[in-house]
Amino acid sequence: MELIKAQKGTQDLLPAQTEKWQVVEDVMRSEAKIHGFGEIRTPVFEDTKLFQRSVGETTDVVQKEMYTFNDKGGRSVTLRPEGTAGAVRAMLEHGMYNDGLPLRLYYFTSCYRYENTQAGRLREFHQFGLEMLGTPSPMADAELIGTAKSIFNRLGVQNLRLEINSIGCPDCRAKYYEALRTYFSNYKDQLCETCQGRLERNPMRILDCKSPICSKIAAGAPRMLDYLCDDCRTHFEGVKTYLDAVDIEYTVNPSIVRGLDYYTKTVFEFISTDLGAQSTVCGGGRYDGLVEEMGGQHMPALGFGLGMERLMMILDAQKVEFPEPETCDLFIGALGDAARLAAFQLTHSLQEYSISAACDINDRGLKAQMKYADKIAAKYSLVLGDNELETKKAVIKNMKTGEKSKIDLSKDFVEQFVVLQTKDEDSIDF
Structure with missing residues (x-):
């Protein structure tokens, strides 16, 4: 097709x-x-x-x-x-x-x-x-x-x-139009077809013609400034x-x-x-x-x-520099149905506070999920599985530095992530 x-x-x-x-x-x-x-x-x-x-x-x-x-x-x-x-x-x-x-x-x-x-x-x-x-x-x-x-x-x-x-x-332009008509009439046969039509209706339009011949003729035309x-x-x-x-x-x-x-x-x-x-x-x-x-x-x-x-x-x-585009703040990977549901809930909670977050919605394996996190330039990543859901403990990774920080899933997740972002701490005590 x-x-x-x-x-x-x-x-x-x-x-x-x-x-x-x-x-x-x-x-x-x-x-x-x-x-x-x-x-x-x-x-x-x-x-x-x-x-x-x-x-x-x-x-x-x-x-x-x-x-x-x-x-x-x-x-x-x-x-x-x-x-x-x-x-x-x-x-x-x-x-x-x-x-x-x-x-x-x-x-x-x-x-x-x-x-x-x-x-x-x-x-x-x-x-x-x-x-x-x-x-x-x-x-x-x-x-x-x-x-x-x-x-x-x-x-x-x-x-x-x-x-x-x-x-x-319009008053002073009327006199200017007459001067233009007089000038361009001497070159009427050389003007393009469009400008020949403009000669009577609006001779000033000839000055704006893109034709090389008309432009060359117009270069010697009277100037409006002399008729103001x-x-x-x-x-x-x-x-x-x-x-x-x-x-x-x-x-x-x-x-x-x-x-x-x-x-x-x-x-x-x-x-x-x-x-x-x-x-x-x-x-x-x-x-x-x-x-x-x-x-x-x-x-x-x-x-x-x-x-x-x-x-x-x-x-x-001119190679003017622009600010780096805003990218995803946190990507949440998941293994298993329960983890996918939890990842969706955490992502939603972050987005409600105007924090850019994403989770896997294509049911991909963990390796593919992390590759996607790299493609969207996520600043942090977090992976949820059965162990994280059971212990209520997870690790957030700084995708740029590789540093890891612990987080408590039983406490306010948004607040902990904001603290991590703003203070750039190595870990959050809980």
């Missing part, structure tokens, strides 16, 4: 990997809580119109990459390609704007895009995201960037650079002032536009030199018009998405 394998562009995370993911996620949760963010969880699929309206119909995400299908009721639904739209939809639907602004949300989410798979680019990928809704202040931009920086610092990530830009507001209105320019200068105030180094990169249409004003990326072509590990910025576009009142907002797979690749490449 044919073995069914995981779909292309997806991957399994085995226990040795999830241990590391959990360490990273704990750091992210901690930083999010330090900065006042609360966790939100949204559905994996949404009405297709949500992403068409928010992400933008001229983006590669909507035009080429979304997993969209009709459900059994004939409704068009889409697996989420990113996390912001769902969070904003939930905020509006549940009236969370009444909870006081700014509203701070964080999430861990799986996302889905039909892309050519390669290292760091999957069809199912995972993001950690922060969203801050209800503040126009450039201080918020700097705080959000600083939160991402704090996560990287706590994880010990090296070789990252922060790049920032401003892509303006006074308000956008003042805001961008404010962001830089706050970043400077807390010693966060950055580079202004006029070519950053991000891949989603909802961005306004500040955009930023954290770039790694250890990821090859897929160098962006975290990206975000402002989306001051998104809430209004989705049916709410005007509400300035901003956020970022941090790619979990890419971050883990960086940590692996």
Whole structure:
């Protein structure tokens, strides 16, 4: 019978990997809580119109990459390609704007895009995201960037650079679009088919095209920074002032536009030199018009998405050390039916006190049981047989040092084992 394998562009995370993911996620949760963010969880699929309206119909995400299908009721639904739209939809639907602004949300989410798979680019990928809704202040931009920086610092990530830009507001962007149309019209016949369509609808998307020819043409295009209105320019200068105030180094990169249409004003990326072509590990910025576009009142907002797979690749490449994974505290071997029952009872009593314990549930011989204890890296082992049950005395072995300690089965077993662990005594008197 044919073995069914995981779909292309997806991957399994085995226990040795999830241990590391959990360490990273704990750091992210901690930083999010330090900065006042609360966790939100949204559905994996949404009405297709949500992403068409928010992400933008001229983006590669909507035009080429979304997993969209009709459900059994004939409704068009889409697996989420990113996390912001769902969070904003939930905020509006549940009236969370009444909870006081700014509203701070964080999430861990799986996302889905039909892309050519390669290292760091999957069809199912995972993001950690922060969203801050209800503040126009450039201080918020700097705080959000600083939160991402704090996560990287706590994880010990090296070789990252922060790049920032401003892509303006709809008012100043209109003038910029005209300048781009004029520029790219001179190269229309050389642009890829997709970018030829973008020329009238959204010429700024051409700047984000991955085609080598379009990228080369775009390198000489006008810069948005030269077309900023006074308000956008003042805001961008404010962001830089706050970043400077807390010693966060950055580079202004006029070519950053991000891949989603909802961005306004500040955009930023954290770039790694250890990821090859897929160098962006975290990206975000402002989306001051998104809430209004989705049916709410005007509400300035901003956020970022941090790619979990890419971050883990960086940590692996930089050989960042992780804590040793927690293993079984005590494995209880057993010989005979009565001993198996006693082992099960003792294991259960330890687990009720949040102590990791295991016993044989495969009716194996003692040699096989001890081999299993080694495989699960049990810290201690204990063997029960008729003699131990009769005398109420047993021996616990430290699997690392080989030292043995006596234990009285007629007394509180959990308490004796805890004393043995914490004091690391050679024996327990009884």
